[in-house]
Amino acid sequence: MADKMRWRYGETNPVTLPVASATNIEIGDVVYLSSGAALPASQINDIGGAGPATLAAAQEILHDGFVGVAMQRSRVGDDAEIRIATSGVFEFDCASATFELGDRVGTSADGTALAPQSVVAVDAGSPQLALGRVARRAPIAATHILVDIHSTILKDGPQAVA
Numbered sequence: 001m002a003d004k005m006r007w008r009y010g011e012t013n014p015v016t017l018p019v020a021s022a023t024n025i026e027i028g029d030v031v032y033l034s035s036g037a038a039l040p041a042s043q044i045n046d047i048g049g050a051g052p053a054t055l056a057a058a059q060e061i062l063h064d065g066f067v068g069v070a071m072q073r074s075r076v077g078d079d080a081e082i083r084i085a086t087s088g089v090f091e092f093d094c095a096s097a098t099f100e101l102g103d104r105v106g107t108s109a110d111g112t113a114l115a116p117q118s119v120v121a122v123d124a125g126s127p128q129l130a131l132g133r134v135a136r137r138a139p140i141a142a143t144h145i146l147v148d149i150h151s152t153i154l155k156d157g158p159q160a161v162a
Contacts, residue, residue, distance in 0.1 A: 002026065003026045003027035003028065003073055004026070004027060004028040004117065005027055005028060005071075006027075006028040006069060006090040006091050006092060006117070007069070007071070007085060007088055007089075007090055008088075008089050008090060008091050008146060009088070009089050010087065010088035010089045010148070011087055011088060012068075012071065012085035012086070012087060012088040013085070013086045013087045013088075013154070014068075014071060014083045014084060014085050014086065015067065015068070015083075015084055015086055015154070016081040016082065016083055016084070017031075017033065017036075017037065017038040017067065017081055017082065017084060018036070018037050018038065018079075018081050019037055019038050019039075019074040019078065019079075019080075019081070019082055020037050020039075021076070021077055021078065021079050022076060023037070023038075023039060023040070023043070023074065023076065024040070024074065024075055024076050025038060025039075025040050025070050025073060025074040025082060026040070026070065026073050026116070026117070027070055027071065027072060027073050028069060028070060028090075028116075028117050029041065029042075029069070029070045029116040029117060030062070030066070030068075030069060030070075030107050030114075030116050030117065030131060031066075031067050031068060031069065031070050031084050031116075032044075032061075032062050032064075032065035032066050032067055033065045033067050033153055034065060038067060038070070038074075038082060038084060040070070040116040041062050041107045041113075041114040041115065041116040042110070042113045042114055042115070042116045043113075044058045044061050044062055044113065044114045045112055045113035045114070046112055046113070047109060047112045047113065047114075048112060049112060051112070055108075055109050056122075056126070056129055058107075058109070058114050059106040059107060059114070059122065059129040059130075060128050060129055062106070062107055062114060062131070063106065063128055063129055063130065063131065063152055064128075064152060065152065065153065066131055066151055066152040066153065067084050067086060067151055067152075067153050067154070068084045068085045068086040068087070068149060068151045068154075069084065069085045069088075069090050069149060070082060070083075070084055070085075071083040071084060071085050085149070086149075086151035086153070086154045086155065087148075087149060087150070087151065087155065088148075088149060089135045089146050089147065089148050089149075090146070090147055090149055091144050091145070091146055091147075092105075092117060092118060092119040092144065092145060092147050093117060093118040093119070093143065093144055094108070094118060094119050094120060094142070094143060094144065094145050095108065095120065095143070096141040096142070096143050097120075097121065097138075097141055097142070098138055098139055098140065098141055098142070099121065099134045099137060099138040099142070099145050100134065100137050100139075101133075101134055101135070101136070101137045102133050102134060103121055103124070103133065103134040104121070104122045104123075104124060104126070104127060104129070104130035104132075104133055104134075105119040105120060105121055105122060105130060105131060105132060105133070105134060105145070105147055106119065106120060106122040106129045106130050106131055107119060107120070107131060108120035119131070119145070119147060130150075131147065131149055131150070132147045132148050132149040132150050133147065133148050133150075134146065134147060134148075135147060135148040
């Protein structure tokens with residue numbers, strides 16, 4: 001997917017992280033932390049094969065290391081750190097669906113890999129699969145939604161309702 005600035009509003013509380021030189025990260029990619037480096041969600045792949053057994057298992061792996069959304073790109077061969085937003089409201093692509101304010105969303109799948117710039121609703125009772133909550137309801141089926149992201153690494157991610 002091409003670079004797309006997905007930030008719409010709110011404090012981004014950015015951090016910077018290194019990116020392995022063999023990794024490509026686009027602006028707008030959902031990013032997680034692995035071995036001290038930023039990786040795009042698409043690095044969690046081969047879902048149902050040698051990788052995670054299900055989409056939910058892949059979403060949980062991403063959730064556990066979720067840093068935020070890339071605000072800078074890193075091409076293969078780059079060795080500079082990139083800025084990553086750990087909070088704020090971002091507009092993500094989604095399959096045509098309706099959403100209510102506060103619905104939990106996680107990264108969707110693109111074939112057998114997580115899609116780094118697309119989300120899907122997750123079960124309300126499964127905060128361990130989510131990256132954030134819907135920030136504007138979509139009572140009529142929409143293909144883009146606003147999501148208030150919650151970095152797991154810095155802000156403990158989406159929490160279960162008390």
